[in-house]
Amino acid sequence: MTQAFFRQKDQMLGERPPPASTVGIVGWLRTNLFSNWINSLLTILSLYILWSSVPSLIEWAFLEAQLSGEDRFSCSEGAACWAWLDQRIGQFLYGLYPSKETWRIDIAFVLLFPALAPWLIENIPGKTWLRRFSFIYPFIAAWLLVGGWFGILDSVTTNNLGGFALNLTVGLAGIVLSLPVGILLALGRQSRLPLIRWFSVIFIETVRGVPLITLLFVSNIILPIFLPPDVALDAVIRVIIMVSAFASAYMAEVIRGGLQAIPKGQYEAAAAMGLSYWQSMRLIILPQALKISIPGIVNTFIGLFKDTTLVIVIGLFDILGIANAMVSNPDWLGLSSETYVFVALFFFAVCFSMSRYSIRLERKLDTDKR
C-alpha cells in the first residue's frame, strides 16, 4: 500500500548553505588540484617541475644576463645576452625606416588607440566623434608612414617600412578588411543568385586552397593583370591585399558556420515582419551569427597576424626578418634563443590580448542566460 505523504505550504523546506568543504580556498584546492589521487599526483609533479625550472630560467634571463655591450664577445656564456637590444631595438621596431623619421610611426601608433577605442569599448565618451575619426585614421596613418603628399613630410619608400611596425600595419589592415569581405563572401555563398554564389564559392575555394606564401609570390604577376599597365602597385599594398584575401576566405567559412547555426525561425520571423533581406541580415541574423563565430573569427585574426611574418619572401623585413638578419650577423652570431624569444614575446602580447578581449566580448554578448 502506498504511504500517504504531503507537505503544507508552511512546512516547505528552506534553503541551506552548501557544506564548508566545497567552498572557499580549501574547497577550491580540493576540487581543482586534489580531487582524486591522479590529480594529486599531477599537481605534485607539476609543482616539482616548476620548482626545478623557473629559478634557473630567471637566473638565465635576468639575474646573470648581460644587458649592454658592443657585440656578443662582451657577453659571458651560460647566461642571456641582451646587449644587442640596446643597439638594435630601433630596427626591431621600425625596420630600415630612416631613424630621424621614426616619430611618424610613433604618432601613427599612438593615434591607433583613439581609432580602435570606439569599436572595442562600449561606453566611451564622444563615441560618434571617435568613430568618425576611425574612418579617416587609415588615411592619416598611411600619410604618416609614407609621407610625400603636399610635400609636408618627406616621402619614405614602403620597402623601408619594417620591423614590428610592418607586422602591425599589415596585420591591422588585414583584420579590418577581411571581416567585412568575409561576411559578404559568406552571404554570397548562400545567395539564391547563381552568379553571386558561384563567384563566392570559386573565390573561397581557390584562395583557401593554396598556401599564402604562393599567393604572395604570384601577387607580383597576378595583381598587375587587373590593374592598368602604368600602375605599379606598392609591395606593402600588395601584401595587404593578398593577406586580406587569404584571411577573408577563411573568415567566410567561419561565418558561414555561424549563419548555419541560426534557426530557420529567425529568418522567418524577420521576413514575416516585413524586414528586407539586408535589414534582416544586419539587425537579426549577423549579430547572432557573428557572436557564435567569435572564437573562429579571433582564431583567423590570430593566424593572419602571425602570417604577416611571411612578407620576408617578397623582400620585406618584418620583425622576424630583422631577427634572422641579426642572428646571422657575425657580431651577434649564436644569439638565436634571446632574439627569437624576444620576437615571440611581441607576437604573444598581441595575440593573447586579442584572445582575452574576445572572451570578454563573448561574455558580454551572452544574453541567452542571465
Place this chain on the structure above:
Amino acid sequence: MSETDVRPETQLDGPSIQITGLNKWFGAFHVLRDIDLEVAQGERIVVCGPSGSGKSTLIRCINRLEEHQEGMIIVDGVHLTNDLKQIDAVRSEVGMVFQSFNLFPHLTVLENCTLAPIWVRNQPKAEAEAAAMEYLERVKIPEQANKFPGQLSGGQQQRVAIARSLCMRPKIMLFDEPTSALDPEMIKEVLDVMVDLAESGMTMLVVTHEMGFASQVADRVIFMDEGQIVEQNSPQEFFNNPQSDRTKLFLSQILSH
C-alpha cells in the same frame, strides 16, 4: 458555453483574404490541393487537422513564407505574386505568431517589439517604444520590457511574440500552433491574450488543437486532411454534428482523453 461566447458581429465589407484554386507542391509531394477559402474582415477561423495535413503550409502561404505554384491569393486587396513589393506590402499588414516563438534572442523584449515599426514603418524610436509598452501591457508583461527573451518562460515569450506582431498594427493575425510548444500551465495565459484579441475584432487565422478556444471564439472551424479542406462549419455544428468520417475519427481521437 453561451455565456462565455465572445464573438462580436463580423463586419462584412469585402473579403480580407481570398484564396482560389490554391495548389502547392514540396518537390513531388502535393501538400495543398485545390484550396478555396474566403475570410471576411474581422472573421476568426480555426484550422485543425492531423499533422502533415497542410494546415501550417496553408497559413504560411498567406504571408508568402511558402511560395505556391498554382492558384490565386489576395490579401487585403493585394495580389500575392513573385513581386517583392507586393510581398512586403502584405507582410507589413499580416502579423504572424509561430509555434517556437522566434523572438530575437540578442534583443530585449522592448527592442523585439520596436524593431519592425522603426525599420519597416520608419516610426520615431520614442513613438515606437510608447506603442510597444502599450501592447506589452495588453499582453500583461510590461515589467519584462528590458529583459532578454532567454530570461522569460515559454508562455511569457509567446505573449511577447504576440505583442511584437501587434506593434506593426496588422489587419490580419496568423497563428501557427501558438500553444503547442508550451507547458500545460502556460497555455491558458496565451489563450487568454488570444481571446482578448479576438474580442477586439481582429481578423484571425489560427492553426490549433485547442478545441476549447475554437468553440469559444471561432466563427468557423476548418478541418484539413491530406492537403485539402475536408469540412468547414460553425464550431457548434462542427463539434456536435461532424459530417465526414475523417472528421469524426479525428475528433474522437483528440477528444477521447
